Amino acid sequence: MKISKSLYQVRAYNIKHSYNVNDFLEAYRQLLQRAIEEIWTRIKWIEKHNCKGRRRSIPIIPKENSFKYHYLRSLLMKDWEYSKHYVDSAIKQAYSILKSWRRSYLKGERKREKPIVKKRFVRIKETLYSFKDGRIKVSIKPYKGYLEFDISKAWFLNRAKGEMGELILNEKYLTVTYRFNRNEEVKGKIAWDCNEKSLDGFSPEVGWIRADLTKLFHIHRVYEIKRKRLQQKASKKSSLRKILAKYSKRERNRSKDFIHKMTTFITRKFKSYVHGLEDLRKNKMLNNSKKHNRNISKIDWKTIVTFISYKSNVTLLNPKNSTKRCSKCGMINAPKGALYICKCGLRINRQLNAAINLYLQMEGLSPSPKLFNKLMKRWSGFTLTGEEADEGFDELERSLRLMNPKSYVSLFKTT
Numbered sequence: 001m002k003i004s005k006s007l008y009q010v011r012a013y014n015i016k017h018s019y020n021v022n023d024f025l026e027a028y029r030q031l032l033q034r035a036i037e038e039i040w041t042r043i044k045w046i047e048k049h050n051c052k053g054r055r056r057s058i059p060i061i062p063k064e065n066s067f068k069y070h071y072l073r074s075l076l077m078k079d080w081e082y083s084k085h086y087v088d089s090a091i092k093q094a095y096s097i098l099k100s101w102r103r104s105y106l107k108g109e110r111k112r113e114k115p116i117v118k119k120r121f122v123r124i125k126e127t128l129y130s131f132k133d134g135r136i137k138v139s140i141k142p143y144k145g146y147l148e149f150d151i152s153k154a155w156f157l158n159r160a161k162g163e164m165g166e167l168i169l170n171e172k173y174l175t176v177t178y179r180f181n182r183n184e185e186v187k188g189k190i191a192w193d194c195n196e197k198s199l200d201g202f203s204p205e206v207g208w209i210r211a212d213l214t215k216l217f218h219i220h221r222v223y224e225i226k227r228k229r230l231q232q233k234a235s236k237k238s239s240l241r242k243i244l245a246k247y248s249k250r251e252r253n254r255s256k257d258f259i260h261k262m263t264t265f266i267t268r269k270f271k272s273y274v275h276g277l278e279d280l281r282k283n284k285m286l287n288n289s290k291k292h293n294r295n296i297s298k299i300d301w302k303t304i305v306t307f308i309s310y311k312s313n314v315t316l317l318n319p320k321n322s323t324k325r326c327s328k329c330g331m332i333n334a335p336k337g338a339l340y341i342c343k344c345g346l347r348i349n350r351q352l353n354a355a356i357n358l359y360l361q362m363e364g365l366s367p368s369p370k371l372f373n374k375l376m377k378r379w380s381g382f383t384l385t386g387e388e389a390d391e392g393f394d395e396l397e398r399s400l401r402l403m404n405p406k407s408y409v410s411l412f413k414t415t
């Protein structure tokens, strides 16, 4: 999943087509793979010592124009029977795949293994197709072969904003993208911490925002119970598989529907905010217990991030230590239960603490008591723990400033 940090937003629409483009797509996949292989064999590995004195091999990707635009281009062009511009696209794409592999390799997230292209699809840049009278024309073979897609009656034509951008062609669909400038002013930033039963956001302007996820949790529970019951009863294996598949589909649809409504609510309520969300690939939820994984799954989180990014601006954040770090003094503790308690005197709701840490990351700031007090300045009425202020408990002094989880987004009524 690639999410642009710029203020451009891209929206994509699918059109089902009936062309048989399998040969073309497979030829392109092979072309792309070959480009990757040619670059891969020319990667130079340089031995370097890191700060701890450990030896490491650093890959250097060849960038010389003589290689890129002459040698590689003419090599790939040799047996290529389709339009020439696909060769240039493949070279570009091969470089971007290898660059992203290199970034992950240097972070230790990927091995020293050549990337393999498995999916069959072709990206078609805006300069490589024509759009006239509601028809998109894409050239496939020089002078003769082209595909034409009539989108004059497509439902999205009057809805789509901005300029038509890149097309993506696969076996069944043509995806049309629109790129538009979100020139609305950015009002602020909200960072979100996701847990099995709630999505907790923090922004100094709004305070603590909580979206209730218990409904999502129950959807998964209900189908889990249904599946178990069925497996105990059923006698015929084949019919069981069918019903289980039907259940999974329903479960997926219901959770998607919930997430769609929730993210629409959040992005409408906090219009013109940039939303900071934990990066799925590094997400802590994946390392937690099995039980936890079942409740807010990787798929749910991916759907939440994707849906918010369709509807608003998103920045991906690194979840490392977001739950363990004290958002006031920066110390690392191991929180137990719903409260985060630190030696510096902070007593705070655990999810709120994580959301504040993520917010600090969004702003590129490090935690400090001074900063913490500044962030809390405008809030009153509730304590940091989410309980109502109890003066008898000395809470007022201890939490320094009070804050209000006033925007409690509850979605029970929507269905």
Ligand SMILES: [Zn+2]
Residues within 6 Å of the ligand: 326, 327, 328, 329, 330, 331, 342, 343, 344, 345, 346
């Ligand atoms: Zn602390």
